[in-house]
Amino acid sequence: MQSMARHLQVVALVLLVLLDAAAAGTTTASSSTVVAGMVFCDQCKDGARGLFDYPLYGARVAIQCGGGDSPLTVRECNTNWFGGFSVRMEGTPEMNRCTARVVQATGHCGAATPTAPRELTLAFRMLGLALYTVPPLLSQPLRAMDFCPAPPVALAPSSSSSPLAPPPVSPPLPPLWRRRPRRLPPIWTPTLPKPEPPVETTTTPPPPPPQGSACTFDKWAEIGLHGCNWKVVTPNTTVAMAFGPAAAQRYGSEMTLREALEGRGDMYRTLLREATAALLNAYYNAPAAGFLYPTTASVIDHMNGALLGSPERVLLEGARFRRANSGGGRITKIPCDLTPCT
Template structure:
């Protein structure tokens, strides 16, 4: 893109802000994992937890910790808590709400709360990130390495509204484990062909019935809201399916969703794709937060370039 076009886009944003004003919006995002090895960190054996309730707590004017927001993780273990305007959330933290949650398939121990960190702030919009929250089983899985003194996980903070002053807890670094000698558990089913190849397939390929077997992480009838999160639900409704989103055209936001869905599918089907799944979700939600047509179109164009960067390696699925 040349300098003249950059200037025109910048001028468009400035004029739009001057005429229409800025609608402030802030989002806090993070992920919840099952820490199967109880080592206090996310590793290859850990997996995201869906349906987990996450609570956000901030200090009030009286110094008391106050519950300010909650959200439930989607199928990818992601949660997003939104606020009007741009409040300062630098002293806040999040944690899993309840260890007895029936959706907690992992176990009986919750990891520590995690501090909220500012990722970017501009035009009265802000996005904060949080390091992964963890839940742990009562005992580490049999295929995990063992240690004579396994690391202990700090107890989570109890959060009945309101609660007493609480400082975020930071887990101590686990001791370095010896080189494990164990048999790896069975790996999840991989896509039929292009997982290790340079492959990128446009939305037209993903809509064809003969390539349906490549939908391995999500299914066509799943909704955009449960995969992309609350901002997508607000913008596109709660009933729009992933397959229907591939038909979007003639509108910047429909085009963004179509290319983002395609990029998400490609990210799960080729290790050499330009984006990982969390990057697709982050860039998509950032574009929605910006609520700017140039930003939406730029993000959609980047996804489209990635979706056509390599030849599509799909082969007809076996019936």
């Protein structure tokens, strides 16, 4: 599966290179070199691309050569909406000893220091075109997100590093005729202790499950708009950053979550309004609190499925989001419990 995914990524990068060349008015007959790759936001800070990582838009990538403590930067470019980047250079220089790294990221994944550079690999060379690819580049936030799984706990090594000593060897028994006769022990009558009265033990009842909160879009606009109840995202976070490329194509790159809560009159604006309230409720609740969408990833997946589906799917997902925001939980009805901001 990893090999197939690698081949699909190379094919996608080749298509991206050809589209960029066509847009620039050039053909593959001219001698040129292209470096292509993708940048992801490593939300769990595990150093590898995982389920919760998403393509990072607007990240600044530098192509550097020379090695050492101060390599030479030959080209820089920004990633597109799908997290991809493509750098084209005239001629066919040797790029095997060059690297690519993220020098400036965006959003909460741009707060921490970017990861180490990755080496370039020659994918193919034909018709005067040399394509170099790079493994996925990762940019990390200051700390891992709350929904990430906990890392495994390493067992402490044993304090005793010396090998086990062999068991002692008992001396051989003397011959039977030299053994002394055994004396029987005296008869001993045990004294039974007096039974003690039973001790009453009280069992502590298990703690109650965490109380969840489900609030509609108007409650978030009225009580939580000042930001004291917002987690991870803010009212000024863009819809494109919160929901990804599909939402950016539908609603543009400038609309904020504050504006998304005011959507009315159109089924796609209604879907965005209810999905934004569901996303805020998922960030506000713990996974076991009983909210219908236990994680923010489930809200984003249903939102993208509706945007890429039929109009009937848009109406259905909007109704499901509205039911969850109105308190419809997995077990019982959930109240709205937002702290008024001062």
